[in-house]
Amino acid sequence: MEKNKRTPEQEAEQTLALLEHIRRPAENPYLYTRVREAMMRDQLQKRTTVQWVFALATILIILNGLFWLQSFSITGSENETLSDVFAQDYEFLQPIGSYEDDLDLVSYTMDNE
């Protein structure tokens, strides 16, 4: 009943008066342990991240080396001429002959004629 008699101003005043009676919270005896644990977790996470970066970098270096070796084995033969590569690429059964071979073929044809 008494509550209904109060004006909004009085209600607001009473609510604001609560600020004077707020008790301080009790200390948490485990806070130190929690903080230490959080810090250790943080350090562990950082270490794990560094380990992952290191592992990834190592894998990339190894893969790079493998690709390099592979490309060297494909184009690495020093005796391979450009025409051989061309013949291989276009799947010619026999490699294209030399200029001298071509001359021989022309002279053979002319002789037969």
Place this chain on the structure above:
Amino acid sequence: MTKKLEQEILADLLAKKESAYQYLIDQYQQKVLNTCLGFVPNLQDAEDLCQDTFVEVFRSIHAFKGNAALSTWIFQITTRKCLAFIRYRKRHKRKAFFQSLVGLDAPESRAISDKSFHPGIALEDKERGEILFEKIALLPEKQQTAFVLNRIEGFEITEVADIMQLKRGTVDVLLNRAKKNLRQSLEQYYRNIA
């Protein structure tokens, strides 16, 4: 804490001495927790924020320049953490609201508690306390910070000015506006429910 003692503690903290960590927590735990409760009147969230504050204090102690008192620096971190948490919660609520509008379920939004009951308020005043903290949360950020530090944690105006890195006069203005806005907001609330 005297200047000399502060220097010793600082040196011990930089040397990562356990005793210094323990001392700092014992010394400031209650004040930090009470400040957090002023911003976030929920014991679980406030304790998490208190923990985060000390973790950051210990982690970035080497960055402490000594321009202000160590306590001022600690409460700057506390305030920053609390405001960041409030912003995050608001963002999360907005996101959950839009997700509910388009029919997407947002289960993680339930993880953030909406209940705000300050453990330092007597049980018979629970309802009033909830309304009070709800209205404090509606204040603009700077007014809220000044109000919580001064009226809830009990810092002097000069200390609040140091923590907020503002002039004393500015803090005075912020406090007066906060009190006026809070009173108006509460009166409006009681007028509406009458």
